[in-house]
Amino acid sequence: MHSSNKIRPFQKFNVLLMLLACAAPAFAAEPAPGKRVIPWDGPALAKVPPVHATTERPANGMRAFFYEGADYKGKPTWVFAYYAAPAGTPPAGGWPAVVCAHGGGGSAFPEWVRKWNSNGYAAIAMDLEGHLPGSHFFGVQGNFPLDQGHPNAGPKRISWFGDIALPDTEQWFYHAVADVIRANSLLRSFPEINPKKIGLTGISWGGTIVSAVAGIDSRFAFVIPVYGGGFIHKHDMTPEQYRVYLAKWDPSAYLPYAKMPMLWVQGANENVFPLDKFSKSAETAGGPSSMCIRPFLPHGHGFGWEEVWEIGGFANSVVKGSAPMPRFARPQVNPKDGLVHAKYTGEIQSAAVGFSTATTEWKNQTLPTIPCTITKDEVIASKPLPTGTTAFMINATGAGVWGGASANSVLVMTKP
Numbered sequence: 001m002h003s004s005n006k007i008r009p010f011q012k013f014n015v016l017l018m019l020l021a022c023a024a025p026a027f028a029a030e031p032a033p034g035k036r037v038i039p040w041d042g043p044a045l046a047k048v049p050p051v052h053a054t055t056e057r058p059a060n061g062m063r064a065f066f067y068e069g070a071d072y073k074g075k076p077t078w079v080f081a082y083y084a085a086p087a088g089t090p091p092a093g094g095w096p097a098v099v100c101a102h103g104g105g106g107s108a109f110p111e112w113v114r115k116w117n118s119n120g121y122a123a124i125a126m127d128l129e130g131h132l133p134g135s136h137f138f139g140v141q142g143n144f145p146l147d148q149g150h151p152n153a154g155p156k157r158i159s160w161f162g163d164i165a166l167p168d169t170e171q172w173f174y175h176a177v178a179d180v181i182r183a184n185s186l187l188r189s190f191p192e193i194n195p196k197k198i199g200l201t202g203i204s205w206g207g208t209i210v211s212a213v214a215g216i217d218s219r220f221a222f223v224i225p226v227y228g229g230g231f232i233h234k235h236d237m238t239p240e241q242y243r244v245y246l247a248k249w250d251p252s253a254y255l256p257y258a259k260m261p262m263l264w265v266q267g268a269n270e271n272v273f274p275l276d277k278f279s280k281s282a283e284t285a286g287g288p289s290s291m292c293i294r295p296f297l298p299h300g301h302g303f304g305w306e307e308v309w310e311i312g313g314f315a316n317s318v319v320k321g322s323a324p325m326p327r328f329a330r331p332q333v334n335p336k337d338g339l340v341h342a343k344y345t346g347e348i349q350s351a352a353v354g355f356s357t358a359t360t361e362w363k364n365q366t367l368p369t370i371p372c373t374i375t376k377d378e379v380i381a382s383k384p385l386p387t388g389t390t391a392f393m394i395n396a397t398g399a400g401v402w403g404g405a406s407a408n409s410v411l412v413m414t415k416p
Contacts, residue, residue, distance in 0.1 A: 036254055037247040039168040040216065045070075045181040048189040052078060056150075057133045059110040059141055067126075067186050069154060070178035071169065078152035079179045080132055082108045085122035085192050094194035096221075096319045097122040099183045101176070103204025103228065104157065106301050107131050110139030115305050119312045120320070122193055124183050128176045128209070129156045138302060154179075157205065160232065161249060164241045173249050176209045181217045188219070197221050197319040201311065203304035204228050204272065208251060211281055214262060215254025222318045223258065224311055226265040226304040228273050229281030230255055252284055259287040263314040265304070267297025268354070268365045268393075275362035290314070295354055295367050295395055331394050333385065340370075340381040342394045351379040351396040357388045369395060 052066040059082055066078035085095050098121050100112045108125045116123035127133065130153025134146035154175040155163065163171045180200065188195040199222040202210035207228025214223040230251030237245060247253050264282045266275060275293065282289045292310045297303060305311065316322035326346025331353075334341045340353050351374055354367035372379040372394070385392055 035247055036215070036257065037244075038216065039174060039248055040070075040178055040181070042216070045178055045217075046185055048185055049182045050076075051186070054080070056080070057140065057142070057144065059139055062110050062113060066152070067182060069182055070175055072154045072175065073170065076152070077130070077154035077175060077179075078150065079126050079128075079154075079182070080108055080150070081124050081126040081183065082110050082113050082133075083122070083124045084110075084113050084117055086117045086120055090192045091194075093197075094192055095122040096120070096197035096199070096315075097124070097187050097190075097193045098315070099123075099180060099187065099198065099200045099220075100125040100305075101180050101200070101202035101206035101209050102128060102301060103202070103206045103304075106203070106206070107133040107137075107140070109133070109137070109301065112138065112301075112305055114139065119316070121199075121315070122187070122190070124187060126179055126183055128179055128206070129172070130154045131156075160235055161237075161245060164235070164237055164245060164249075168248075171249075173209070173212075176205075177212055177216065180209055180213050184217055184219055194319075195219075199223065199315055199319065201226065201305075202228065203301055204299065207273070208232065211251035211258075212249075212254045214258035214260065214285070215251070215256065218257075218259065220260055222261045222263070222315060224263045224265060224314065225281070226308070226311075227270060227278075227299055229264065229278045230284065231277040231280050232273075251281065255281060255284040256286045258285045258289075261287060261314075261318050262289045263311065264289065264291045265293075265297075265308050265311060266291075267294045267299070268356075268362075268367055269296050270299060271364045272299055275365070277361070293393065326396075328394060328396075331392065338384040340372075340385065340392060340394070342379050343377055344379060344396075345377070348374065348379070348396045350374070351394055353381045353385070353392055354395045355385055355389045355392040357386075357390055359390055362391070367393070367395075 049068040054066055058064055062082040062084050064082055066080055069077040069079045098116045107127045112125045113123040130149050132148050132150055133140040134144045155172045157172040168174050187193050187198055200210050200220045201224040203226045205228055207225035210223050211225045211229045262285050266278050282291050313325050317324050326348055329343035331340050331342035351372040352369040354369050356365050371382045
């Protein structure tokens, strides 16, 4: 833990994308990312997986099927998935598409697919824990039981890498990563899909999965982790298990190899994946890595795709050629007036400095604010940061719509 009172910004970040910028300390020292040890068979995962039709768990407007994942105890797993493309004729080259990886307690969600369809993307959402979709959450029809398995299921998640003592091919994370990569391989075989425009997003544990996949499967055009990332270093492991974990499973070992554009989405109030670890993941990524941190974003599946219009705006800017969202340069405390200044491009409507005095890992933050004045190319705080401030950010609002959702206050950073 740092004892200095000096404000320490997130290292190597300039602000890109929309509506906010941030600086914050690196809190407790973390182990360095391990040298990557890849347990997956890349060429095998790049092959188009066999697909098995099913009448299980139908959803209006969706194709429901199983596709084959990695082998588990000597036989291929079957992964349940929903898929749909937008209505109408595909654009020249085919539809852009998105692979959607759920988090803990989740499954394949039809509404997530429909959300992307409404923005002109085909999408696939799969179950990553060997389940069939249950209850009626997010467009699942009927009232089927939750957590219902099937005969060809892979392993379930056991807490925070609680299956670390098992063989690689029997661990949940091994299969979750393989299932996501296989979904990419499957989409690339569909004639209506543009294989150069397939992106990936994941929520919570899904964010952790896609953070690792980003450094393994370079075919993705963009990757958007929501809530979850790397540097998850709280485990009940032996020293040797922990050493293996850092090199083989934690996304921090894979992120340096992720070269595609990435958008990292979280709330400053996040209570599961600490923001300081999340920002470290973004900084570790090897490509253009941007952060969208909202002052308040509840942790949950629906919130992770309905409340953040920047997800669609970012995807559109990468694969549809849409204009980029407003951008901020890195905010700085000006030594002449002692105020936070931040240059920007684009159009913004209001801005304020949000700040924190946290000195431990950043969780459950409620940020007091200082109003800012807005010039044609810069926002300036109306008064200095208080003594003891350890982190600050520019919360800004602007005009932007994806699927009818208004833009809200967010924080956005990017590495040069």
